[in-house]
Amino acid sequence: MSRRPTRRPASTLLRPEQKVKPAGMLERLYHGAKRQGSWLLPSRAFIHRRLLGGIHRHGELFSGMSDSELQDARKVLQTKLHREGLTDALLSETFALIRETAGRSLGMYHFDAQLLAGLALIEGCVAEMQTGEGKTLTATLPAAAATLAGIPVHVITVNDYLARRDAELMLPVYQALGLSVGCVVQGLSQEEKKKAYACDIVYCTNKDVVFDYLRDQLVLKDNQSPLHLHGGRLKGKASIDESLLLRGLHFAIVDEADSVLLDEARSPLVISGGKGASPEQQQVLSKAMALASEMVVDRDFKLDLKQRSVQLRPEGETWLKEQTRHAGSYWSGKVRREDIIHKALTARCLLEKDHHYLVRDGKVQIIDEHTGRIMADRSWEQGLHQLVEIKEGCELTAVRDTLARMTYQRFFRQYHHLAGMTGTAHEVSGELWSVYGLPVIPIPTHRPSRRCYSGPRYFPTLNEKWQAVVVSIRRMHDLGRPVLVGVASVAVAEQLSELLRQEGLDHQVLSAVNDQHEADIVAQAGLPGQITVATQMAGRGTDIKLAPVVEEAGGLHVILTEYHDASRIDRQLAGRCARQGDPGSFEVLVSGEDSLLEGKAFMGLEALMSSVTSSPLSGRLGLARLKWTQKQVERRHASIRRQLFQSDEKQDERLSFTGSG
Template sequence: MLVSLGQRQESNRDRLAINGPYVERADWPGNRLDEALSKTWGSIAPYLYSGSYRWRLGRFVRRVEDCGHQFATVPDEQLHEAADGLRNRLMSATSGHGELALAFALAREATQRHTGMRHFPVQLLGGAAMMSGAIAEMQTGEGKSLTAVLPAVAAALMGQSVHVVTVNDYLARRDVELLRPVYEALGLTVGLIQQGQPQLERKHAYACDVTYCTNKELAFDYLRDRLALGPRRASARLLMDDLFEAAFAGQSHRLVLRGLQFAIIDEADSVLIDEARTPLILSGVPNESGNKAQLYETALRLARQLVAGEDFHLAASEKTIRLTEHGERTLSGLTSGLGELWDIRRAREELVRQALSAIHLFGRDKQYIVSEGKIQIVDEYTGRVMPDRSWEHGLHQLIEAKESCVVTEPSTTLARTTYQRLFRRYLHLCGMTGTAVETSGEMYGVYGVHVVPIPTNRPVRRTDLGFRVFPTSDLKWKSVVESALEATRKGRAVLIGTRSVDASEHVGRMLSAAGVEPAILNARQDRREAEIVANAGQPGRVTVATNMAGRGTDILLHRDVKAAGGLHVVLTEYHESRRIDRQLFGRTGRQGDPGSHEAIVALDDELFQRFANPHLLQLIRKTLFRKERVPAALGRALRIYSQSAAERLHAHARRSAVAAEDRFNKLLGFAGRD
């Protein structure tokens, strides 16, 4: 590789595991001290060695540019032949930087010929960072999808099975349609994994040199393969299964993946950090037959009779509910005579706790929407619907009953893992994102990958207009509408970011009442995402979107909009992660375009209500008197405190997810199951 893959990865090469046909890295048995030291080192490394590291990568980039001259005038057939000849050299144990530079130069030339776009030097730098086993932090709009072609081509020519992991089906399909001619020009095959794809198509897609897929589809394909393997992991046994499939009907492994060799993760912070809080569970057939709708309706009825503060305590910051002793006695009295499950103390209390969560912690048009009579979970980070996903432990069924939907049967767990376990099993892990420096410690401590900040191709002309904190949401929304109207009167385009479907539709109605008809992009319109984003840069256009809707797609500005000052972004509620706020602001001022952004928030926003110190909120309200805005210093302190508390809680949740899987695996091992 170009440079060391990182101390953590180097120290674990002896833990390479081959499970039957799978080539993957064995998980390392970390400990608290090792993780803490690694996180500390990972946090300071991007700043400590950024100069020397970039110098080494820059030297490689200059070599790529020198190699590119020899391919500038050759016909397409010779480009293909050059790639074939380079493949043998790259697969040799003696290959070095010279061969890698040639691979990058070939990929750059093929990209220019078949897409009309040529990699900038900073994109070559990002590709080199990924080849070294790092996360390249590239600002929004710097062409990360195009950058990923460089390491993908190089690794595929080395004979590696390359997985380019994106956050949704649309982005995966878009990239394959755009870049397929580039790969085919170099003699490489490209596969695409989409939701609902038949197993045989998936197997063919993973058999290609480069496969584009989403993180969730990849994870569940891996779990299904592990389930299919069962105890039959030895290569000889698997071969016998293939030879005598008829004799072993129903027992053939039928794997779709070829192992975990080379992963390039787009939006790496979202996949490796944000979504790593929740374990990935492959569910099977229902636990029991029969309709349990009556049971869930009874649980909801009982939960509504309990009094907050007296019968139960709600910890909003942790999204947990605890029954008090008084509540336990009250519940015992309410369930007297109901019989069956209600006579079992632990069972009734757990079921009612889940019912209280469904009522108080999960809201319609926030955590989920109701579409065609079904509950569909909304991803809090992307604002997109997650079809075919459900909450566990009966929570999903309770929400179905709450919304008067058809109550589905709960399912049983067949296999489970976490993103931490999955992605650190890859022999080579790298990625790219617009915001990663804040998580550099965790990236290295958990995954063994460094974060490398990549400079922008053109100087950034984005203007920060600061933030305003209002005491109530009514004042906040009024200010948001005024800001949008002021920008559109100048001929600019406006993007308003919200955290929920409900909030996006609320501000949309206010804008309509003010004479501006906005385009709304949330979980209800996710199928029109490309169309809405494509028109978001037109003069006078106002687009209202959940904070991350449209991530990965460019808002192309009309020339009149550029002349008027560019895209204006308004954040209406701080997210629990500072990175996601920065990602929204990064929608403007791309590739040297002009633009501006501001934050307009309120004290009754969810972030402050869940995580702010009540005494701090009380102090702020006392200092307001009759003012309509919170003083800037207090507002800044409130944001820093709340987001820091939220990030600590989420980090704890990620550690807990891994610990829970460890306990689960130990139980399976004790029971004699894999």
């Protein structure tokens, strides 16, 4: 059965999206038995290699054509695609046409690795391409092929900068193929968004497309079915139709697929409605924060940093009741007062400044934990955001109530056709298959890797680690090599920045604080002796161009200063160096006081380590402890995603039983 996208029947063009249905018994057994999807790989790899030969044969014919002849060939091919769909023969011809067009309009012909990745994407797979292999150009193959066949396409990436950049860079290819391109970023008006979504190919971020979909759902309300919409049109009621942004969920190509589909899947996406906080509400919030600041951990409440949770103890409940006995009607209800105190304790103990949020221009702005970027138009709901504002002494904004909610897992499963690209997928191939039905196809590199890795180094304390980091930076700087240092948070970036200033080392910081200068900072990161400090995934998806003298000196040197919650993120940072066969090196410097270990006990391992006087053995135990912790965190996050997925499926079953949805 073909996994390639097809044009939807005319009756579904009113509002085309795939209704998510709960998996039946046979489907569950099928997914369990074929969990990795690896049984599909040999046959697909064989088919893709065969199609690759066809692409090159057609390419030889197209290369001999003039521009006008190529346009005529495109029109004939487009007619065939509309009539016959993406058959093997037409797919090879289409990819060859797109490749020739890209070569003429951009001066870049797709490599074989990119052609194989494009074939994997059009087949509805996740193409695992190593960092620097050219995902931006690769996406033009499935996007243009599907659009030429009459299928609208969303190319989804992780931030506005990448969406705008990729759309602008690839625009000449699409224009030469007679296709329209839209780009949806923050700050566009309703009309500008609608115009962009009406284009053949739309570049957008994952958050923008989901929130715009939710806004459409609020407009549709009880008129979500094609029959309701069509009935409204027959009655001359076009107002609903004109208010909608998206024209359906046809084909999505997701860049950084592991980040979008998995890492961010733990966070539900919520649209909230704002209403001004009354004086009574402000008084309640202020009192809640004051009471929370007086409560003592382990006496009044339990704090679990590992699970990121707070829980009132019976002593705390009794104390809270006594303190609010004469505070007013709001505090008389046990559920209400304990709920608001729970949020206040969360704001006090679990949400850290410069890690989960920053204060800019007197406003609390959330930092996306997955990308390290600020989310200026986002806020925590049900009073939590206002409690953080009280904590930081900021002016209170409007209290927001939930109007619509959606998980990434539910949203992306509604696309009729889904595909993705990433450099780090094999660790989570089972989850991508079981949740989204996406097999992972590894793509060979265009050139052999020249990355040098010296192995991890462990230090007992943070102070020793940062001293070693500065020494390593100084050594590489003196050799004329650029250095990229990966840190865990904005606060840590500022601490390292101060150390480098004390050492007289000029540097740039790439973080949520100065994200608007990201392109300029990344553009300079490959210059001789340049030092760049970057938070987590800041700058991901952008090429660091090396100056010729840097290549001779050994290329970019990358330093990882802390293991992240997922080993994939560590690999992503390593992938910033030695791209496309360039020279480069990578090292890991970690410590026994890193944030990954906060709030985690290890059943006497600390005592064992302190009793070991041999430094090599102590270092090996320390590294083993960090890697074990990282694995536990990965399992916990996967468990949270699994529970969220199961919750979605239970909701689907209820909707199916009641005939809703």
